[in-house]
Amino acid sequence: MITLNDVSKTFTKTFKKGTSIKAVDHVSLSIEQGEIFGIIGYSGAGKSTLIRMLNGLEKPTKGTVKVAGRDMGAIKGRELREARKEVSMIFQHFNLLWSRTVSENIEFPLEIAKVPKKKRKARVQELIKLVGLEGREDAYPSQLSGGQKQRVGIARALANNPKVLLCDEATSALDPQTTDDILDLLVDINKRLGLTIVLITHEMHVIRKICHRVAVMELGKVVETGQVLDVFKKPAAPITKRFVQQVTEPEETKETIEHLLEAYPTGQVVQLSFIGESAETPVLSDVIRSYKINVNILQGKISQTQNGSYGTLFIHVDGEQAEVSRAIDYLHKQDIGVEVISE
Ligand SMILES: Nc1ncnc2c1ncn2[C@@H]1O[C@H](COP(=O)(O)OP(=O)(O)OP(=O)(O)O)[C@@H](O)[C@H]1O
Numbered sequence: 211m212i213t214l215n216d217v218s219k220t221f222t223k224t225f226k227k228g229t230s231i232k233a234v235d236h237v238s239l240s241i242e243q244g245e246i247f248g249i250i251g252y253s254g255a256g257k258s259t260l261i262r263m264l265n266g267l268e269k270p271t272k273g274t275v276k277v278a279g280r281d282m283g284a285i286k287g288r289e290l291r292e293a294r295k296e297v298s299m300i301f302q303h304f305n306l307l308w309s310r311t312v313s314e315n316i317e318f319p320l321e322i323a324k325v326p327k328k329k330r331k332a333r334v335q336e337l338i339k340l341v342g343l344e345g346r347e348d349a350y351p352s353q354l355s356g357g358q359k360q361r362v363g364i365a366r367a368l369a370n371n372p373k374v375l376l377c378d379e380a381t382s383a384l385d386p387q388t389t390d391d392i393l394d395l396l397v398d399i400n401k402r403l404g405l406t407i408v409l410i411t412h413e414m415h416v417i418r419k420i421c422h423r424v425a426v427m428e429l430g431k432v433v434e435t436g437q438v439l440d441v442f443k444k445p446a447a448p449i450t451k452r453f454v455q456q457v458t459e460p461e462e463t464k465e466t467i468e469h470l471l472e473a474y475p476t477g478q479v480v481q482l483s484f485i486g487e488s489a490e491t492p493v494l495s496d497v498i499r500s501y502k503i504n505v506n507i508l509q510g511k512i513s514q515t516q517n518g519s520y521g522t523l524f525i526h527v528d529g530e531q532a533e534v535s536r537a538i539d540y541l542h543k544q545d546i547g548v549e550v551i552s553e
Pocket residue numbers: 221222223231232233251252253254255256257258259260
């Protein structure tokens with residue numbers, strides 16, 4: 211559905227002649243139809259520039275950007291307008307028309323596309339239902355919550371049946387619960403309509419929750435790509451490790467471990483990491499049944515990604531030293547990560 215072939219975008223600084231910024235630097239990517247693809251990076255990494263090249267708002271300085279068979283860097287005028295119907299976008303600050311009601315906002319792209327009035331009204335009703343805004347048709351954006359505003363943005367973006375939905379930090383202005391509701395809606399739309407979704411974010415939580423694959427950007431380059439679960443399992447680039455830690459290791463984990471080591475002077479504190487199917491096998495009950503040990507669960511969390519689950523669990527294993535060692539050897543042989551924190 212989307213192919214970027216060795217794409218670069220350089221901006222020339224107007225205030226300092228002769229200097230330039232390589233916002234996107236030799237990026238090659240391919241995104242399949244029906245995929246939810248996330249691009250993560252810190253501020254200034256080049257995400258916005260990259261996503262804006264997918265709907266022709268920016269033209270590449272070098273390389274080619276193909277979306278649904280069209281060369282987005284080369285097309286102009288009418289063809290570009292046609293292409294933009296197929297590649298729509300939602301934004302961090304919603305970009306709604308404040309003097310129009312919910313229905314009128316959603317109707318707007320249909321008016322531009324010259325859809326007859328009767329058809330427009332029917333389509334708006336369909337979209338209102340799809341995004342769960344029944345009863346709010348006549349409200350103005352100022353009367354809506356952030357989550358409802360983004361639902362209007364999504365409905366408006368879907369009005370002309372696009373093939374690709376671009377999401378530019380679409381949940382960054384929302385609280386955590388509303389973020390989750392909007393992300394659930396995006397997954398639902400992706401499944402129901404088979405829509406390809408490309409999103410940019412600086413939050414690994416967003417990637418973890420809804421993306422199938424992820425690209426990590428740093429200084430204009432894509433430094434890592436892969437299935438979300440694989441990236442969680444084995445993040446390669448240092449920046450990816452930092453992003454993964456955002457969701458796997460809460461700030462307080464280090465303090466908790468220090469506290470646990472003090473609190474449990476005998477036995478051993480062990481950190482188990484579960485990825486994919488191993489998160490669903492009864493490893494703990496097996497080890498308790500097979501060895502004469504006591505296992506105390508100290509802290510743990512299992513999270514879902516679109517490709518499977520992963521998690522970490524801190525346990526305290528106590529008993530006779532030889533038996534504890536045998537139990538830990540057994541854990542090492544399972545398909546899980548095992549790290550002994552105390553000796
Ligand atoms: N129109 C422009 N003119 C000049 N420089 C630009 C322009 N747009 C982006 N840049 C520069 O390109 C680099 C990448 O910016 P970009 O907005 O793509 O990054 P980003 O990852 O989306 O960050 P943010 O989340 O802060 O928007 C930055 O150094 C930025 O200052």
